[in-house]
Amino acid sequence: MKIIRSKDYTADTAWGALDIAEMNGITTRLHWTDQPYIWHVNDGEEVFVVLDGAVDMHYKQAGDIQIVRLGAGDIFHATIGTEHVAHPVGEARLLVIEAAGSV
Template identity: 55%
Template sequence: MGLKNATVRLHWTDAPYRWHVNDGPEAFVVLDGEVEMHFREEGQESLKRLTPGMICLVEEGDEHVAHPMGPARILVIEKADSE
């Protein structure tokens, strides 16, 4: 993932995100807490559990949603103006 035109945000949340598809790659870095990252592909859901220090790379076009399991601090790096 190139850093040109990227945004970097720190999220401190315990609320789930919404299902979405980005128009560029996205990186989630769990700094504190635990997050379940859900993916959908061809109608099938899969799950990756993230703990502090873990990085999840989401490719452009991958449908996904993050569900913090209680309070979590997450660093999100993605294309600027990504939906």
């Protein structure tokens, strides 16, 4: 059993992560960041939950870049093939659920 207080979590580097669980090839990780990630496409689907802070999620749809601001409690579901990049607005804490070993 684990109890994790996400608002207390910080990492030494941007996108540092605390592994919470791996179940049937799916990982759940708590990330802390204050810097953008990189444009990428996951190996499978990804569920991205903002726990604290805000994130501008950039994603490509029909070749055009779209941007949506996600706040605490908001969820972004990247389907297979969705190219995207997260840009935190200041510090953010995120829960990411994805296939183990995904980018």
